[in-house]
Amino acid sequence: MSAISDVTIRRTRREDVSVIVAMLADDPLGGARERIEDPLPQSYFTAFEQLTRDPNILLVVAEDGEGAVVGCLQLCILPGLSSQGASRGLIEDVRVAKHCRSRGIGEQMVQWAVVEARARGCKVVELLTHHTRVDAQRFYERLGFARSHVGMTVRF
Numbered sequence: 001m002s003a004i005s006d007v008t009i010r011r012t013r014r015e016d017v018s019v020i021v022a023m024l025a026d027d028p029l030g031g032a033r034e035r036i037e038d039p040l041p042q043s044y045f046t047a048f049e050q051l052t053r054d055p056n057i058l059l060v061v062a063e064d065g066e067g068a069v070v071g072c073l074q075l076c077i078l079p080g081l082s083s084q085g086a087s088r089g090l091i092e093d094v095r096v097a098k099h100c101r102s103r104g105i106g107e108q109m110v111q112w113a114v115v116e117a118r119a120r121g122c123k124v125v126e127l128l129t130h131h132t133r134v135d136a137q138r139f140y141e142r143l144g145f146a147r148s149h150v151g152m153t154v155r156f
Contacts, residue, residue, distance in 0.1 A: 006065040007105055009112045012072070016061050017048050019069045023095035029130055058116065062109050064100070071096040071105045075113045077120050089117025094136075110143055137152040 001018040006069075012020065018040055025034035051059045056078070062071035091113045096106045117125045118128050127153045129136045 004122040007070070007108050008063045009060050009109060010063065012048070012052075012061050014048060016069050016072075017044050020061065020072045020095075023072060023097055024093060026095070026098055029132070038056065058113075060109070060112075062096075062105050069097075071102040073109050073113060075116060077117065077122060083123055087121050089113065089120070089125040091120040091125060094127070106119035106139065107143060110140075114152050 005067075021034055021040060021044055022036060024030045025036050034143075050154070051057050051074070056076060058075040058077075060073060060075070061069045064070045073094040074092045076092065077087055078090055079085075079087045091110065094106060094109060096103075096109075114125050127140065127145065129140065137147075
């Protein structure tokens with residue numbers, strides 16, 4: 001597959017929510033978490049409204065040259081006292097539409113997030129990926145991320 005060079009990264013709009021949820025659900029882990037229904041549950045739109053009101057959270061999509069949403073990610077800017085009061089960027093929910101993978105879209109989105117985090121004063125950028133997603137782990141390592149923490153989760 002050829003690389004897409006004309007991807008545009010922009011803030012998410014309400015009409016993008018169903019496409020994002022479909023991408024989040026498009027693997028065994030996400031498929032077990034997400035609810036793909038028509039119409040989508042209101043909880044997704046409530047969360048979208050909360051995210052768009054928070055100035056420290058950037059929910060963005062990648063559009064191809066024809067305006068189709070082909071990727072998404074969330075960048076959270078987390079102020080902190082650690083590291084002399086440094087803020088950190090947390091990248092979450094990185095997804096590329098299945099039919100568009102291996103074209104450099106994920107790389108462009110993650111690089112955008114790193115540049116944006118630095119521009120907002122972050123001294124470190126972090127992300128988490130599920131231990132079973134070995135391809136994603138290789139991808140992030142190729143982009144310069146290093147294994148540095150053990151992630152733990154409690155689900156309710």
